[in-house]
Amino acid sequence: MVKEPLNIIITGVGGQGNVLASQVVSAAAVQAGYRVAVGETFGVSQRGGSVMSHVRLSLNRPCGPLIPRGQAHVVAGFEPLETMRVLLDYASAETVVIMNNRPNYPLGCLSGEHRYPDPERVEEAVKKMTPRLHVLPATELAKEAGSPLAANMVMTGALAGSGLLPFGRECFISVIGSLFQGIVRDLNLQAFESGFRRMDG
Amino acid sequence: MKRLMLGNEAAARGAYEAGATVAAAYPGTPSTEITENMAKYDGVYVEWSPNEKVALEVAIGGSLGGARSICSMKHVGLNVASDPLFTVSYTGVNGGLVLLVADDPGMHSSQNEQDSRHYARAAKVPMLEPSDSQECLDYVKQAFEISESFDCPVIVRLSTRISHSQSAVKTGERADYKLKDYNKDFTKYVMMPAMARKRHVEVEKRMLALQEYSETTDLNSIEWGSKKIGVITSGIAYQYAKEAFGDVSYLKIGMVYPLPDKLIAKFASEMETLYVVEELEPFFEDHIKKLGIKVTGKDLLPLMGELTAQLIKEKMLGVKQEVNEPLVDNVPVRPPVMCPGCPHRGMHYVLHKLKLTATGDIGCYTLGALPPTESIDTCICMGASIGTAHGMEKARGAEFAQKTVAVIGDSTFIHSGITSLIDVVYNKGNSTVLILDNSITAMTGFQPNPTTGYTIKGEVTRQVDLVKLAQAIGVERVRVANPFDIKEFEKIVKEETAAAEPSVIISKSPCALSKDVKFGGALKINQEKCKRCKQCLALGCPAIVNKGDFVETDEALCVGCMLCTIVCSFQAFEETGEKAGAKNG
Numbered sequence: 001m002v003k004e005p006l007n008i009i010i011t012g013v014g015g016q017g018n019v020l021a022s023q024v025v026s027a028a029a030v031q032a033g034y035r036v037a038v039g040e041t042f043g044v045s046q047r048g049g050s051v052m053s054h055v056r057l058s059l060n061r062p063c064g065p066l067i068p069r070g071q072a073h074v075v076a077g078f079e080p081l082e083t084m085r086v087l088l089d090y091a092s093a094e095t096v097v098i099m100n101n102r103p104n105y106p107l108g109c110l111s112g113e114h115r116y117p118d119p120e121r122v123e124e125a126v127k128k129m130t131p132r133l134h135v136l137p138a139t140e141l142a143k144e145a146g147s148p149l150a151a152n153m154v155m156t157g158a159l160a161g162s163g164l165l166p167f168g169r170e171c172f173i174s175v176i177g178s179l180f181q182g183i184v185r186d187l188n189l190q191a192f193e194s195g196f197r198r199m200d201g
Numbered sequence: 202m203k204r205l206m207l208g209n210e211a212a213a214r215g216a217y218e219a220g221a222t223v224a225a226a227y228p229g230t231p232s233t234e235i236t237e238n239m240a241k242y243d244g245v246y247v248e249w250s251p252n253e254k255v256a257l258e259v260a261i262g263g264s265l266g267g268a269r270s271i272c273s274m275k276h277v278g279l280n281v282a283s284d285p286l287f288t289v290s291y292t293g294v295n296g297g298l299v300l301l302v303a304d305d306p307g308m309h310s311s312q313n314e315q316d317s318r319h320y321a322r323a324a325k326v327p328m329l330e331p332s333d334s335q336e337c338l339d340y341v342k343q344a345f346e347i348s349e350s351f352d353c354p355v356i357v358r359l360s361t362r363i364s365h366s367q368s369a370v371k372t373g374e375r376a377d378y379k380l381k382d383y384n385k386d387f388t389k390y391v392m393m394p395a396m397a398r399k400r401h402v403e404v405e406k407r408m409l410a411l412q413e414y415s416e417t418t419d420l421n422s423i424e425w426g427s428k429k430i431g432v433i434t435s436g437i438a439y440q441y442a443k444e445a446f447g448d449v450s451y452l453k454i455g456m457v458y459p460l461p462d463k464l465i466a467k468f469a470s471e472m473e474t475l476y477v478v479e480e481l482e483p484f485f486e487d488h489i490k491k492l493g494i495k496v497t498g499k500d501l502l503p504l505m506g507e508l509t510a511q512l513i514k515e516k517m518l519g520v521k522q523e524v525n526e527p528l529v530d531n532v533p534v535r536p537p538v539m540c541p542g543c544p545h546r547g548m549h550y551v552l553h554k555l556k557l558t559a560t561g562d563i564g565c566y567t568l569g570a571l572p573p574t575e576s577i578d579t580c581i582c583m584g585a586s587i588g589t590a591h592g593m594e595k596a597r598g599a600e601f602a603q604k605t606v607a608v609i610g611d612s613t614f615i616h617s618g619i620t621s622l623i624d625v626v627y628n629k630g631n632s633t634v635l636i637l638d639n640s641i642t643a644m645t646g647f648q649p650n651p652t653t654g655y656t657i658k659g660e661v662t663r664q665v666d667l668v669k670l671a672q673a674i675g676v677e678r679v680r681v682a683n684p685f686d687i688k689e690f691e692k693i694v695k696e697e698t699a700a701a702e703p704s705v706i707i708s709k710s711p712c713a714l715s716k717d718v719k720f721g722g723a724l725k726i727n728q729e730k731c732k733r734c735k736q737c738l739a740l741g742c743p744a745i746v747n748k749g750d751f752v753e754t755d756e757a758l759c760v761g762c763m764l765c766t767i768v769c770s771f772q773a774f775e776e777t778g779e780k781a782g783a784k785n786g
């Protein structure tokens with residue numbers, strides 16, 4: 001493995017299925033034989049606030065659950081503004097970013113009190129922090145797979161397909177297969193595949 | 202085989218492996234999952250109690266009855282449970298009694314960031330503090346041993362980052378713990394003054410014995426590294442310190458009260474520079490300074506909020522972290538928001554419209570204090586809304602009461618609102634109390650409560666009838682209202698606030714995230730009908746987006762609760778026929 005520990009941040013808005021995605025990534029990592037530490041935010045912040053999960057993988061050295069500033073290696077952003085917020089604190093020039101392009105507007109922007117930055121400006125700002133940015137329409141891809149709510153699994157698929165994690169898609173497939181049943185499993189697997197294909201190769 | 206576990210899940214596992222058979226709690230972030238995980242085990246009686254005081258009393262009963270018992274709560278819950286805590290410290294236990302208390306430094310989901318370690322000292326009760334999930338399991342098991350060996354309750358202190366982080370845990374088998382005999386003994390269990398005086402002597406003896414235990418237990422351990430720097434730390438702060446300092450020496454404190462004075466002195470004597478790294482209060486630092494040892498801690502680190510590895514590096518080692526520049530003019534904040542389809546939204550809209558003073562309480566509805574409705578005036582603690590409204594009326598007069606409501610959820614009302622409502626009636630107040638009844642404890646993640654109709658184990662049980670309860674207390678004006686029918690709701694609130702006597706309005710509607718709630722699906726705005734008056738934005742609905750020149754709905758978020766169709770004077774909201782619905786996973 002390149003980094004020891006490998007530091008992954010999954011970020012978005014409460015309700016987007018952030019925690020579930022981090023659960024899938026960390027369970028897949030455990031299955032692949034890694035030591036894993038996960039730090040989450042839940043509670044009142046799950047009500048449409050900013051949320052972030054830290055997932056740290058290592059082969060040997062145990063590590064704490066929170067990633068120090070400027071030390072994220074991979075950031076999966078389920079929402080552009082939240083991606084930018086996390087990068088301000090955690091990005092270095094080496095950070096690789098996978099970002100869903102669909103905005104979710106904070107209350108201040110809905111009411112017109114604040115202005116949501118233009119999408120191009122967000123991308124530009126992200127690229128200045130780290131040039132390694134992949135943008136994908138995860139919510140649209142999830143809709144095609146059957147529900148916009150499966151965007152978290154599209155993003156998980158993109159993470160798996162990026163080649164940034166030291167284990168393959170079979171680990172993810174088996175975790176998703178064990179977490180869900182019936183049509184929900186099919187939907188999530190399809191969403192995962194669509195994200196995977198988008199990033200793979 | 203090791204499993205990835207939340208700290209809370211591992212703590213529950215520890216209690217299970219220790220053979221605990223009684224567990225009681227009131228939900229509160231970040232402690233809730235302890236009890237939810239306990240409920241998954243067979244052979245353990247688990248309950249959601251109405252509040253933390255009752256929960257601790259149930260656990261005390263379990264302990265005196267001979268069973269190993271646990272009681273879990275968030276830090277502010279310990280305030281509620283502190284009354285029995287201080288005295289069970291005198292009576293001691295029969296079966297082991299362990300309290301799991303989760304602090305919330307940084308206030309991710311709390312109204313203050315009090316440091317529970319002070320309670321250990323104040324109540325003369327030992328306290329342990331784990332630093333990862335494995336220690337959550339191990340320390341809870343050891344806490345039961347300490348509880349029985351020293352005849353006292355033991356507190357295990359967690360914090361948000363320990364409770365809600367996951368790391369690998371090696372599990373073991375459940376101990377075959379035999380229920381102890383219950384022997385009546387009024388000298389030990391009846392704390393009248395004559396007996397309590399004698400028990401206090403035992404408490405002081407016990408504290409001396411625990412002090413000795415603290416010196417030798419492997420809960421407190423030294424990791425030798427470079428002796429240029431020595432760090433005394435515990436809990437999650439230990440993880441941060443390791444990341445910040447690297448190869449130095451550590452005295453890791455697992456038993457935070459009573460502290461091992463001799464071990465601290467020995468460690469300190471070998472170090473060139475000594476730091477204390479602890480979140481919140483200078484609890485260790487003050488103690489160490491009192492021992493006459495020179496140490497650096499809170500003159501560099503903050504008393505507020507969470508620590509981080511880089512903060513320690515910067516403040517203690519002078520290593521600055523480069524900061525990324527925002528590069529866009531501003532990054533709008535994203536506070537939590539009431540969900541699309543939330544029944545509280547209509548209520549807040551009405552309170553705002555009527556310009557009422559609303560004393561608030563603890564629950565999702567506290568979010569109504571934020572724009573656009575800004576309809577909540579106060580939030581102090583669980584159950585405070587009703588007493589606060591009553592006090593305001595007594596200060597400002599009955600006329601003020603006619604422009605005031607107390608706003609409280611069903612679970613919070615059961616927790617500690619009932620006694621305040623009795624106060625209003627007894628002391629001739631005129632308060633109007635709005636009970637937001639979704640019949641569940643929603644904010645912490647759908648825990649059933651006495652209004653729900655089933656227990657934590659999913660067994661059907663009786664439901665508290667809030668109407669009859671209010672009537673029995675002596676409230677003659679009790680009305681039930683539908684918060685989605687804004688016009689009728691407004692009429693009822695006007696009538697009840699105007700009444701010169703106490704009234705209760707039960708705003709009845711399930712939580713939008715409940716499985717049973719089915720709305721019609723996303724709406725869209727017919728831009729030809731829309732007059733851009735933006736009245737709909739006053740609802741503060743996350744699915745209605747102000748685009749500057751026009752307003753549109755976010756069809757991925759809109760559930761079709763239809764509130765906006767009532768607020769809109771131009772019938773601009775129309776059904777799309779698309780089934781959407783952003784339910785949180």
